[in-house]
Amino acid sequence: MKEISLHILDLMQNSIRAGAKNIQLRVEEDTRADTFTVIIQDDGCGMSPEMTKAVSSPFVTTRTTRKVGLGIPLFKAGCEACEGSFSLESPEGKGTRVQGTYRQSHIDRPPLGNIADTVLLLITGNPQLRIHYSHRVDGQEYELDTAELLRILDGAPLDAPEITAFIKDFLSNNESELYGGK
Amino acid sequence: MKTLQELEAIRQKTIHELNLRKNREDGVRVVVGLATCGIAAGARPVMAAFVDEINKRHLDNVTVSQTGCIGLCRLEPIVEVYTPGQEKVTYCKVKPEQVARIVSEHIVNGNPVVEYTIGSYE
Numbered sequence: 001m002k003e004i005s006l007h008i009l010d011l012m013q014n015s016i017r018a019g020a021k022n023i024q025l026r027v028e029e030d031t032r033a034d035t036f037t038v039i040i041q042d043d044g045c046g047m048s049p050e051m052t053k054a055v056s057s058p059f060v061t062t063r064t065t066r067k068v069g070l071g072i073p074l075f076k077a078g079c080e081a082c083e084g085s086f087s088l089e090s091p092e093g094k095g096t097r098v099q100g101t102y103r104q105s106h107i108d109r110p111p112l113g114n115i116a117d118t119v120l121l122l123i124t125g126n127p128q129l130r131i132h133y134s135h136r137v138d139g140q141e142y143e144l145d146t147a148e149l150l151r152i153l154d155g156a157p158l159d160a161p162e163i164t165a166f167i168k169d170f171l172s173n174n175e176s177e178l179y180g181g182k
Numbered sequence: 183m184k185t186l187q188e189l190e191a192i193r194q195k196t197i198h199e200l201n202l203r204k205n206r207e208d209g210v211r212v213v214v215g216l217a218t219c220g221i222a223a224g225a226r227p228v229m230a231a232f233v234d235e236i237n238k239r240h241l242d243n244v245t246v247s248q249t250g251c252i253g254l255c256r257l258e259p260i261v262e263v264y265t266p267g268q269e270k271v272t273y274c275k276v277k278p279e280q281v282a283r284i285v286s287e288h289i290v291n292g293n294p295v296v297e298y299t300i301g302s303y304e
Binding site: 006009010013017071074120152156159162163164169170174 | 188190227237246250
């Protein structure tokens with residue numbers, strides 16, 4: 001994966017497949033502490049303790065179409081290669097929390113990349129999901145919560161063209177402002 | 183910072199139109215493979231291009247959704263188009279620049295772009 005936002009898109013597919021209704025995504029960049037952290041928390045089905053332990057291996061997967069599962073192993077390897085850390089908690093029946101941290105200034109840390117597209121596609125592709133995204137860069141932060149969008153929309157569909165266009169603008173504008181604007 | 187207040191205005195402007203739209207049950211479904219293999223092969227810009235193109239043309243009865251790995255990782259990004267009453271069409275190794283043609287020729291006009299399909303690739 002060339003971008004951290006692609007890992008995020010991939011890991012959130014796991015949440016969707018686990019039957020999650022609520023997914024929280026946090027991206028936190030802290031220049032002073034030199035950390036770049038991604039946290040994904042969902043209320044899906046979780047995993048058994050054995051599966052939780054085993055799933056970081058590329059040769060473990062729940063899928064039946066092939067024998068390897070690379071989503072979590074690739075993300076974990078990426079974090080660890082950048083002097084970071086990875087943790088996974090997944091109590092069965094309660095949901096899953098994945099956290100990966102990179103050393104922000106590490107030369108091998110991938111860029112976050114097009115996180116706006118990642119979040120937009122997750123929302124428009126899964127309008128029934130509640131997605132709460134927040135992104136913090138040092139002191140600055142913004143968030144997008146689909147529950148809030150639905151409240152404002154009051155019955156209008158999230159994936160209507162006008163609404164999708166708004167969400168796209170909202171995300172890309174706020175992302176670029178976080179980094180000091182274009 | 184852009185705020186959600188603007189959304190309220192958009193809703194008020196479009197609510198009438200939004201409510202008039204037909205239900206999407208009988209519409210075309212575009213399904214993009216978005217597992218690790220698809221994403222690594224470039225499925226995200228492909229899906230974004232479909233969403234863009236479909237919005238641009240205001241194709242209200244077309245939905246774009248995502249699926250997992252169907253076991254043909256080497257042919258990703260894979261896109262399946264489901265038209266009611268017709269056989270499913272599967273495109274493979276799709277690039278964002280091919281999307282406009284798939285939308286106009288296949289989804290709008292009903293003629294699958296045979297040269298991009300899995301059948302002519304294999």
